[in-house]
Amino acid sequence: MSEFLDNQAEESENSGETTDTSIDDDDLEPRAKRKRKQKKEKAKKKKRIRSDDEDDEEDDDGEDDEAKIQKEMAGFVVDEDEADEDEGDDNEDDDRSDIEKDDDLELDDEDLDLLNDNLDIQQRPAGGRVVIESDEEEDNDRSKSNLYDKDDLAGDDDQRSDYRESERRIYDGDEGSGTESEHSEDDFIVTDDGQQPQHRQRRYRFADVPEQAIDDAREIFGVDDFNFAEFYDEDAEPGEDEDEYPEDEEQEELEGRDVSHSRKMKPKEKRATLMDTIEPAELEEKLLAPMDKRIQLDDRPERFQLRRVPVSEADEHELEFEAKWIYQYAFDNATLSEQEESCLTVLSNPDLRIDERAKIAAEAPDKIKEALKFIRNQLFEVPFIAFYRKEYVESCLVINDLWKVYQWDEKWCHLQQRKKRLLELMKRMLNYQMENDNAAGMRIVTEQDMNEVHGVQTVEGLMDVSTKFQLYYGPEVPKMIDWEKIQNLSEDDPEREAAEMRFRAATRTDKYMLCIQNGLSGMASRFGLTPLQFAENLDWKRHDIVQDDEEPLKAAEQYVCQSFPTPEAVLTGAIHVVAKQLSREPKVRELLRLRYRLRLKISVCPTKKGREEIDENHKLWPRRYVRDKPVANLRHDEYLWYVQAHASGLLNLKLHCDTEDDIRFEKTMLQEFLSEQPYHRDEYSRVVDMWNKIREEVVTVCVNNFLLPVFEREAHERLLQEAKDYVIKQSTQNLYDRIKTAAYRNVHDDDDDFESGFAGGTKVLSIVYPEERDQASFCALIDQDGQILDHLRLVHITKSMNSKRSDEAELKRQDMIHLRKFIEKRRPHVIAICGENMDAYYLRRDIESLLHEISGIAKEISVEIVDNEAAKIYMHSKQAITEFSNYPPMLRQAVSLGRLLLDPLIEYAHLCNTDDDILCVSYHPLQSEVNKDELLFALSLEFINRVNEVGVDVNRCLEYSHTSYLLQFVCGLGPRKAVHLLKILKQNDNLLESRTKLVTLCRMGPKVFMNSAGFIKIDTAKVSERTDAYVEVLDGSRVHPETYEWARKMAVDALEIDDAADPTSALEEILQNPDKLKDLDLDAFAEELARQGFGNKSITLYDIRAELNHRYKDLRIPYESPSAERIFTMLTKETSDSIGKLVMGRVMHIVYRKPRDPEERERVPPIRDERTGQWKCQYCYKPDFNNTNEVWQHIDSCPGQPVGVKVRFDSGITGFIPNKYLSDRPDSFVDPSERVRRNQPIYCRILELDPDKFSATCSCRSSDLRGLQPQNSEFDRYFDKLKCQDDDEKDKKLREQRKIVTYFVKRVISHPSFHNVTFKDAERMLQKFEQGEAIIRPSSKSVSHLTVTWKVADGIYQHIDIKEEGKQHQFSLGKTLLIGTEEFEDLDEILARHIQPMAALARDVLSHKYYLDGKRAEDRDAIEGYLFDEKKRNPQRIPYTLTPSQDYPGKFVISYLPRNKARHEYMTVTPEGFRFRQQLFQSLETVLSWFKVHYREPPPGMYR
Incomplete structure (x- = not known):
């Protein structure tokens, strides 16, 4: 293969083309960036994190230290201390840091890269004061975010982030929750107008910043909307060109000089490029950013470059360890919940023998190692390995297993990186301890600590050792950083003094450190065991407890100090220290975590809202009450359903390891652990007994306070991830079912195509209709390449031919005539009808009838739904509008429908665009709950598998743009490389003549070429017609270019001709007569290749022979018409799960059945009605016959005996209710018309479905309607029936109480707003009224009172009592009306002076931009989730929102998030204005302006 590539490179050189695929990163970056790189070695780059509060430097030193600790450790752990110690504070998100930044902290490149990026730290952005942003600024921000149609995507992300936020709040509070008292709000500045002072507007100037740089900054500073502008001159004038003198200014920034001063000394010179005129977001969307260019040209698979941890080379030793690790954790690892087995695919075969399974399990690590070699060292993507390196992996690994290896390789690399960085941090800390005298009292980093890191195998294990490091050394990390800086600064450096001051002042003041700083570690050491000894004793007691001679309180007296003034306080502090240390020991956490998970259970019960909304058709109906269910019995996505319902307020969810019985019988996890006496000395004395009790308390605090909350959160996250993984797996299976079908092929012979008018390839006539009958339907004729040939507009095609309205039937008939003419003219091979609803079923029936009427069609035209x-x-979609801008939407749908039938893979790949339209397809009910990127990646793997299985014709992609979306899934390529490849080919005659041109013309590197060449196919017949150049026939096959010579050799040997003969001619002959290949001894050929050093190619040779028999044979499942069940589900949306559902239908008519035997009619005599003396028909029970003769005359026209009722449901199916299912007492009626009438709504329960007839058998018996569950579902095994019955009783009593009528005396008052109604009726009437409207009504108190009810907001009504005085008689209106102490003369004055002013103020709130529509003040979780999301989106502002109170009508709540804890304060609407914090404000604007300035002041009362 290397010889082939060398030859192609030489050919390219000779033709003047460059084949150099290497690329200098500097060439892709702006000039300023290159200049920075060139000077990086000369000047050390430093980033200054500045605060606006220069005067508070010394005051904030304590916070500086905390910030450094968080920076160092945030990537490893989430601090436990504050959550457990601050009992008065609500727990917040674990990953949210609220530590103020250092006023003037300098971090060089090494610190930032090692301590932040390398530790995966998620930190808030540095510097700047937080403000409550003005409305105008937020409007501007929102308008920017709406550019380029990003608003829809952003809305989806917001919803997901809202849910993720609420998810985390379920199980927060165990680690990392800082308290309000620890953090100052001195850096929060709020002006009257809400603007940030001393900061000027400037435009965004970093369109040329590489995306990777932005990603690095985001990872370091932990924000999604990181803005580089914050780290440049803050005094820049608005409109000032930010790119003036970028080289000199950036260098000056690196050297710490004043850039603004240098600007003034130089004349302004503006330079602009085309890239400056394009928004960065648009560049990224169009894949034109600098990083995209680098990915395009780099000779590595695109997906390898985009991975979170890019694929890197590994030595043999690492590969061996990694392969074993992957097999253990990816293919042989147990799950917490009940999931599908994660074993190798081959082991899922139930027919395998035990010895075969053992052999595969033994070979699996070696096969995984081979796959890792190909991936990491040879840069081969999974499809290449699966198709062209089968010999090395096929016995154990199929393509899905290989993808799993690829994904777990990323996890392995990420784990190793984090281990390496933690070890580096430990070594730095050890050096700091050895070289610095001030660190003499610290616990020394030991070899045991480092060995624990080396031994880590899981992320949980790494978190365990990281939390231990944080406990002992976290407070010293900022000191270590400053000390290292001091060592690198000269004595006369002005920064040295500031660094030394910070070094001396650095401290941390949480409860644990307070104990240590006050010397309680000495008391803690007297407990008898070190934390490591305690951990080692859990395996077997190798260490004896060293007993102290003094009593605990006596010993504690030696450590009494100002912070711990009594022995009892000292002892409590020492217990806290030891418990914290034990809880951070990795072995302790590992053992107790295992015990916890073995005992872990879940309990759920519905909330009041849930009891109202979860009906028997809800997914959680049979599982809404669950008590003490082991999590091991949670199946598939069950836990995700619970979490979703919990987030929606439908369920209460609790994870726990102890049941009520465990607590009652003292068999809790803690008590069982204590019974093993892990911290107990077997000695009988008073002192030992006292110390044993203290040590037992230590274990209790360790487990209950520190470990169980951590384990609960970990279990929640793991269960949630397992459920989400299942949803993703089901989604990919759904996609596979959609794209597994091969391209549609005409099943008829092609000989008669020309004569019958069918020539020209497969043609599809697609018909789509709208849901609204008054809109037009469209037909589109699609050729085999997906191009539209013709179309037809039909307005009345969905109407019925049997309509009782003659005009409708005639209009339908005319449309059918137009359709018939269209079919006769165009002669499609198949007709596709959109499967929207039951109209498709009736339309197919009409079209099939139409086709039977058409004469002259030699072949049958199939009609498919x-x-x-x-x-x-x-x-x-945007691309549809771009491709068919002049087509109406329904016609665009018709084009896509035809393409779907032609080849579903192409059309679904068409949705894989920059807008991610593929995610709009419904794969699973819970797909919105999973991470978008994870789902997108899983779906892309399915596309990669199918596309590479089928191959991609690049020339077809060039000719038909809608097929070009396949190219991104070719092995080795991706969206960027695919676009780049097509761009080059479009510039060169729009033709790829051969695979060799990928190297010589497209400048494809050897690695990418090796990956992609075999999956890029050339239609050699078509190319031969367009070029005179030599066309390699093997380019149209799956045979890889590296094995072309072997294929030719096989052809020559099969024909038994001389080796000197032309192998190309031999190959062409073999392709015409492939049967001659059967006699080849391929095994001998494989042995010869192995002897010559080509490796094991035994399977490859057989694949070549198969390919020469049928080049690029479509391996997908041939198209088959949808089954009756599939069509039934498609059109009705009903499945087998619908059996047992309660549905509402409408009565169509009574169903009659005539006797089959004519003689039977005469046997049954007519029935005489004894009451009236008239006669009835003995079959249909028709009455009113005067004599029997009239009855016998009626028999011939009698419809028969009524046997049931026909109903129709909204889904379009019909239902049949037999007489026996009409009532629990079927003998109580004879004729069903006595029970039901035509068009009557009726509730039924589905008993049976018949997909072939689109019908269902139903029941409306009371006993069936009262059924507690659908007949096809069962209650959960752990269903809590007692709790369910108890809640049902409570709800029943509540409903009965609500039925109690409120009595009042009707009044005779003439006023348009007065009504004699109850408060419920008044609220019901006000539902239709505008906000602020009011109804005056009688009061239930007495006849001396009235009540005015006014509409505060939708669903919120305030009732105000009016007292009447000076009444002439009982029913008249009083002359004086009182509301409180205020007097009114009449009702009009009350409305004008009291109600209307309050209504106007309420309207101001409802129309305010920060009013949270659809939420109530009582929806605290949703409100706080919104605030946290806004805070994440812009940490520099204090988000706030306004909501109305449901419980206190007339009150509104201001909710805001100053730090990490949301606050809520009420303000009341009064006729005089808003009452807030016991002050009166005339308008909403004034109250908000005052609030923004005084929000830090404590309110007069407690927050609600």
């Missing part, structure tokens, strides 16, 4: 979901998505 096609799922049109993808066509509907394409119809509204």
Whole structure:
């Protein structure tokens, strides 16, 4: 193969083309960037993180230290301390840091890269004061975000982030929650107008910053919207050209000089390029950013470059360890919940014998190692390995297993990187301890600590050792950084003094460090075991407890100090220290984590909202009450359903390891652990007994306070990920089912095509119709290449020929005539009808009848119903509008529908665009709950498998643009390389003559060529017609160019001709007569190749022979018409799960059945009605016959005996209710018309479905309607029936209480707003009224009171009591009306002076831009989720929102997030204005302006 590439390179050189595929990164970057790189070795790059508060430097030193700790450790752990110690504070997100930045912290490249990027630290952006952003600024930001139609995608991301935020809040609070008291708000500045002072507007100037640089910055600073502009001159004038003198200014920035001063000394010179005129977002969307260019030209597979951890080379030793690790954790690892087995695909075969399974398991690590060699060292993508290196992996690994190896290789590399970085940090800390005298009292980093890191095999294990490092050395990390800087600074450097001051002042003041700083570590050491000894004793007790001679309190007296003034306080602090240390020991966490998960259970029950919304048709109906269910019994995506319902407020969800019985019988996890006496000394004395009790308390605190919350969060995250993985797996299976079908082929012979008018390849006539009958339907004629040949517009095609309206039937008939003429003229091979609803079923029946009437068609035209979901998505997509800008949407849908039938793979790949339209397809009910990128990657793997299985004709991609989307999935390529390849070919005659041109013309590198060449096919027959150059016939096959010589050799040997003969001619002859290949001894050929050093090619040779028999044979499943069940589901959306569902239908008519035997009619005599004396028909029970003769005359026209009722459902299917299912007492009626009437709505339960007839058998018996569940579902094994019954009883009592009528005395008052109604009726009436409208009604208090009810907002009504005085008699209106102490003369004055002012103020709130529409103040989780998302989106501002209170009508709540804890404060609407914090404000604007300035002041009362 190398000889082949060398030859092609030589050919390219001779023709003047360059084949150099190497690329200098500097060539792709702006000049300023290159200049920076050139000078990087001369000047050390430093990043200054500045704060606007220069005066507070000394005051913030404590916060500086905390910031450094967080920077160092955020990538490893989430701190446990604060969450456990601050009992008065609500727990917040673990990954949210609220530590203030250092006022003047300098970090060089090494620190930033090693401590931040390398540790995967997620930190908030540095510098700048946080402000409550003005409305105008946020409008500007929003308008920018809406450019290029990004708003829809952003909305989806917001919803997902909202849910992820709520997800994390379920299980937060165990680690990393800082308290409000720890953090100052001095850096928060709010002006009256909400603007940030001393900062001027400037435009974004970094369109030329490489995306990788932006990604690095985002990873370091932990924000999604990182802005480079924050790190440049903050005094730049608006409109000032940011690119003036970029080389000199950036160098000056690196050297720490004042750039603004240098600007003033130089004349302004503006330079602009085309790239400057394009928005960066658009460049990224069009794959034109500098990084995209680099990916295009780099000779590595595109997907290898885009991986989170790019593919890197590895030595033999690492590959061996990695292969074993991948087999253990990817293919042989147990899950917490019940999931499908994650074993090798071959082992899922139940027919394998035990010895065969053992052999495969033994060989698997070696096969995985071979696959890793190909991936990491030879840069081969998975499809290449699966197709062209089968000999090395096929016995154990199929293509899906290889993809799993690829994905787990990324996890391995990421784990190794994090281990390496932690070890580097430990070594730096050890050096700091050895060289610095101030670190003498610290615990020394030991070899055992480093060995623990080396031994880590999982992310959980790495987190365990990282939390231990954080506990002992986290406070010293900022000191270590400053100390290292001091060592690198000269004595006269002005920065040295500031660094030394920070070094001396650095400290941390959480509870653990407070204990250590006050010397309680000495007391902790007297407990008898070191944390490591305790951990080692859990395996077997190798260490004896060293017993202290003094009593605990007596010993504690030696450590009494100001912070711990009593022995009891000292002892409590020491217990905390030891418990914290034990909880950070990796072995302790590992053992107790395993015990926890073995006991882990889940309990759920519905909330009040859930009991109202979860009905028997809901997915969670049989599992809505679950008690103490082991998580091992959670199946597939069950946990994700629970979490989704919990986030929606439908369920209460709890993970726990102890049941109520465990607690009652003292068999909890903690008690069982304590019963093993892990921290107990077997000695009988008073002192030992006292110390044993103390040590037992240590274990209790360690487990309950520190470990269980961590384990609960870990279990939640793992269960959630397992459920999401299942959803992704099901989604990919759904996609596979959609694209597994081969291209549609005409099943008829081609000999008569020309004579019958069918010549020209497969033609599809697609018909689509709208859901609204008054809109037009469209037909589109598509040729075999997906191009539209003709179209037809039909307006009445969906109407019925049997319509009772004569005009409708005639219009339908005319459309059918037009369609018939169109078919006769165009002669399609197949007709595709969109499977939207039951109209498709009736339309197919009409068209089939029409085809039977057409004479002269020699071949049968099949009529297919096609799922049109993808066509509907394409119809509204941007690319559809671009491709068919002049077509109406329905015609675009018709084009896509025809293409779907022709080849579903091409059309679904068509949706894989920059807008990710492929995600709009419905794969799974929970697909919106999984990460978008993870789902997109999984779907792309399915496309890669299918596309490389089929191959891609590049010349067809050039000719028909809609097929070009396949090229991105070719092995070795991707969206960027595919676009680049097509661009080059379009510039060179739009033709790829051979695979060799990929190297000589397209400048494809050897690695990418090796990966892609075999999957790029050339239609040699078509190319031969367009060029006189030699066309290699093997380019149209799956045979890889590296084995062309072997294929030729096989052809020569098969024909038994001289080796000197022309192998090309021999090959062409073999392609005409492939049967001659059967006699070849391929095994002997393979042995010869192996002897010559070509490796094992035994399978490859057989593949070549198969390919020469049929070049690029489509291996997909041939097209088959959808089954009756599939069509039934497609059109009705009903499945087998619908059996047992409660549905509402409408009665069509009574169903009658005549006796089969004519003689039977005469045997049954007429029935006489004894009451009236008249006669009835003995079959149809028709009454009113005067004598029997009239009955016998009626018999001939009698419809028969009524046997049931016919109903129709909204889905379009019909239902039949037999008489026996009409009532629990079928003998209580004779004629069903006594029970139902035509067009009557009726509830039924589906008992049976008949897909062939689109019908269902139903029941409306009371006993069936009251059924507690669908008949095809079962209650969960752990269903809590007692709790369910208890809640049902409570709800029943509540409903009965609500039925109690509120009595009032009707009043005679003449006023348009007065109504004699109850408060419920008043609220019901106000639903249709505008906001602010009011109804005056009688009061239930007495006849001396009235009530005015006014509409505050939708669904919120305030009831205000009016007292009447000066009444002439009981029913008249009082002369004086009082609301509180305020007097009014009449009702009009109340409305004008009291109600209307409040309504106007409420309208101001409802129309405010930060009013959260659709939410109530009581929806705290949703509100806080919104605030946290806004804070993440822009950490520099304090987000706030306004919501109305449901519980307190007339009150609104201001919710805001100053730091990491959301606050909520009420303000009340009064006629005089808003009452907020016991002050009165005349308008909303004034109250908000005052609030922005005084929000830090504590409110007079507690927050609600």
